[in-house]
Amino acid sequence: MAEGGARDEALRRAVAEGLGRRPPRLDPKLLYDERGSRLFEAICAQPEYYIPELEMGLLEEFAAPLAELVGPGSTLVELGSGASRKVRLLLEALRPSAYLGIDISCRFLEASVARLAADYPWLRCEAACRDYSAPFAVEPPGEGRRVAFFPGSSIGNFEPGAARALLQRLRALAGADGGLLIGVDLPKDAATLHRAYNDAAGYTAAFNRNLLRRLRDELGAGVDPDGFAHLAYYNPAAGRVEMHLLSRREQAIELDGRRFRLSAGESIHTESSYKYTLGAFRRLAREAGWRPRRVWTDAREWFSVHYLEADTSRA
Ligand code: AVI
Numbered sequence: 001m002a003e004g005g006a007r008d009e010a011l012r013r014a015v016a017e018g019l020g021r022r023p024p025r026l027d028p029k030l031l032y033d034e035r036g037s038r039l040f041e042a043i044c045a046q047p048e049y050y051i052p053e054l055e056m057g058l059l060e061e062f063a064a065p066l067a068e069l070v071g072p073g074s075t076l077v078e079l080g081s082g083a084s085r086k087v088r089l090l091l092e093a094l095r096p097s098a099y100l101g102i103d104i105s106c107r108f109l110e111a112s113v114a115r116l117a118a119d120y121p122w123l124r125c126e127a128a129c130r131d132y133s134a135p136f137a138v139e140p141p142g143e144g145r146r147v148a149f150f151p152g153s154s155i156g157n158f159e160p161g162a163a164r165a166l167l168q169r170l171r172a173l174a175g176a177d178g179g180l181l182i183g184v185d186l187p188k189d190a191a192t193l194h195r196a197y198n199d200a201a202g203y204t205a206a207f208n209r210n211l212l213r214r215l216r217d218e219l220g221a222g223v224d225p226d227g228f229a230h231l232a233y234y235n236p237a238a239g240r241v242e243m244h245l246l247s248r249r250e251q252a253i254e255l256d257g258r259r260f261r262l263s264a265g266e267s268i269h270t271e272s273s274y275k276y277t278l279g280a281f282r283r284l285a286r287e288a289g290w291r292p293r294r295v296w297t298d299a300r301e302w303f304s305v306h307y308l309e310a311d312t313s314r315a
Contacts, residue, residue: 012219012256019253019260019268028157028243028271029104029133031207033214037105039207046199050192051153052084054303055183059086062296062305063093069293069307070179073097075142077173078149079132081105083112086151090181091120098124098142104131133158135169146178153185153303156240156274160284163274167288171310180290180308187275188302190234197232197241197273205230208243208270215253222254231267239280243271278304286311 011030018026032040044052059066075098078087082101091099099116103109106129117125130136140146148170155163170180197204208230215221228245235242244267252259262268276284281304282292290308297304 008219015215015219015221016255016258016260019255023267023269024260024262025269026211029131030211030214031271032105033210033218034105034108036207036210036214037108039203039210042201042203043199043207046201046203048195048199049204050196050302051183051185054298055151055153055305056086056089058296058298058303058305059089059093063089065294066181066307067093067095070094070096070147071145073142073144074179075100075140075144075146076149077102077138077140077146078151079103079154079170080149080151081109081112082116082127083108084151087116087149088119090149091116091123094147096123096142096147097144098126098140100126100128100138100140102128102130102132102136102138104129132166132169133162138173140173146174148174148178148180149182150180151183153183153273155182156185156276157271158274159272160274164284164288167285167290171289174310176310176312178310179293180285180306182306182308184281184304184306185273185275186297186302186304187236187239187277188300190236192302193234193241193275194232197243198230204232204243208232208245211270212245215255219255222252224251227251228268238272239275241273241275242269243273244269281306 043049074096076096077100079102081103101113109127113125113127124141126141128138209225212223212225216223227248231244231246246267247262249264252261285308289311291311293309294307
């Protein structure tokens with residue numbers, strides 16, 4: 001089977017499995033086709049979605065002490081496409097000798113890594129098209145200390161057990177003297193979180209409902225995206241913002257001859273965004289073999305950037 005066909009099959013199976021669950025649930029990875037990635041970029045430019053600006057501010061403010069901790073000649077391994085202003089700021093501050101970008105979206109990744117290579121001729125740049133939410137193999141270029149960079153609080157989109165497993169994989173990738181620079185969103189008042197995931201311009205709603213368009217256009221599913229409303233709210237007991245697609249009426253999604261029924265008011269859970277206190281995140285990181293070294297937060301304590309080092313006492 002061609003690669004695209006195999007990918008479609010895997011997508012079909014994942015969607016059928018998720019819609020068949022009670023309550024129905026789809027993997028948040030499915031939100032990121034090309035249109036979804038563009039909508040996410042638009043979310044990042046909305047005033048209510050505070051994460052990108054706060055994280056960029058912290059990296060700017062603390063670039064010098066971070067560079068001192070990391071030291072010269074490192075290899076920076078970014079989980080993500082290399083398209084952000086954040087990684088450019090880090091490259092200029094840390095002056096690593098090599099950069100590796102890892103992302104599932106191959107075309108996007110290759111284009112952004114090619115731009116980095118053109119703009120930083122002194123840097124050895126490579127791209128590895130991988131799904132880092134599952135075990136993956138890569139051989140980072142360069143000989144220096146490996147520092148993984150995982151911005152944007154994307155760790156919050158993993159269930160805690162899967163987040164721990166990913167942190168363990170990054171620990172193995174970074175090696176004995178490696179580091180991890182990771183952005184983690186902090187718990188805060190429900191109204192601020194509600195606004196951040198329900199922006200007035202409607203980009204988050206479009207991002208969420210794009211998943212249904214994807215099922216319709218890519219998989220030929222019988223589904224009416226207008227039959228669903230965007231729903232996002234803070235669930236304080238679970239420590240996470242939940243995003244759902246709320247069925248406006250009784251209906252069914254048809255896929256490959258199967259009918260997945262939804263009653264009015266029933267919802268499909270499409271994403272969780274966990275918010276970790278500083279202590280809770282440090283605990284999770286320690287369990288995954290990391291030793292917390294420094295953490296920076298903004299004045300309101302809305303967002304945190306942790307720098308962790310490999311804990312060799314437990315290797
Ligand atoms: C990518 N990730 C960290 C975002 C978040 O905040 O969970 C995705 C997102 N979903 C809705 N808005 C933004």
